[in-house]
Amino acid sequence: MHEIGIVDDVLRAINAKLKGSKENPAVKQVNIAIGELEHISPGHFEFHFRERTKGTFLENAKLNFRKVGARFKCRQCHFEFSGDETLEGCPKCKSKVNELIEGAGISVDSVEMI
Secondary structure (H helix, E strand, O other): OOOHHHHHHHHHHHHHHHHOOOOOOEEEEEEEEOOOOOOHHHHHHHHHHHHOOOOOOOOEEEEEEEEOOEEEEEEOOOOOOEEHHHHHHHOOOOOOOOEEEEEEEEEEEEEEOO
């Protein structure tokens, strides 16, 4: 299941952000960004997160999710546009060769301590 790998990556990112803090940190909230192109819902992510953090300092942390919309940049004319427009190619020059700017992946925006 790729969801568990994603959760494990997020847990590593949380631990990296907390590196150097007290030994048993009390985490109040974790703010997570989920790219529009990811195939995981916040509810599905939270389910796996709760399973992986039982009995840890993250067990009771509140999770806040922020959706990051897909954005592309045309490699031909350098016009930037949203994911809604990409099916037709670049809205400006109609090129089908586009670069993903944002909207993929999951990242930890911040970790709030008690």
